[in-house]
Amino acid sequence: MKNTRRVFLMTVAARGAALSTLARAQAKVDEKDPQAVALGYVADATKADKAKYKTYAAGQHCGSCALFQGKATDAAGNCPLFAGKQVTNTGWCSAYAKKAA
Numbered sequence: 001m002k003n004t005r006r007v008f009l010m011t012v013a014a015r016g017a018a019l020s021t022l023a024r025a026q027a028k029v030d031e032k033d034p035q036a037v038a039l040g041y042v043a044d045a046t047k048a049d050k051a052k053y054k055t056y057a058a059g060q061h062c063g064s065c066a067l068f069q070g071k072a073t074d075a076a077g078n079c080p081l082f083a084g085k086q087v088t089n090t091g092w093c094s095a096y097a098k099k100a101a
């Protein structure tokens, strides 16, 4: 009986940890976040404000940016400019810097 209770509690604890990891992994940057607005971040690079950000060039996106911490094929990944949230692979912001080939 005692072992059953311990296993149950360990399972609950493990599930809780897994869920919080999942929740963290799924948190995406909101385009309305102050930091996102300040950097002109958009989840879809083609929607970048081209009039305001003259450095934008077609084809630029988070997935090919030096600061993108996911794999080039990941749908989303971390970016040091947005701590604790993920940017989309297809996103863009004015701090874009092409990843060295």
Ligand code: SF4
Pocket (backbone or CB within 6 Å): 041, 061, 062, 063, 065, 066, 067, 068, 079, 080, 081, 087, 091, 092, 093, 094, 095, 096, 097
């Ligand atoms: Fe995307 Fe690069 Fe801007 Fe980060 S710095 S949001 S990876 S374009």
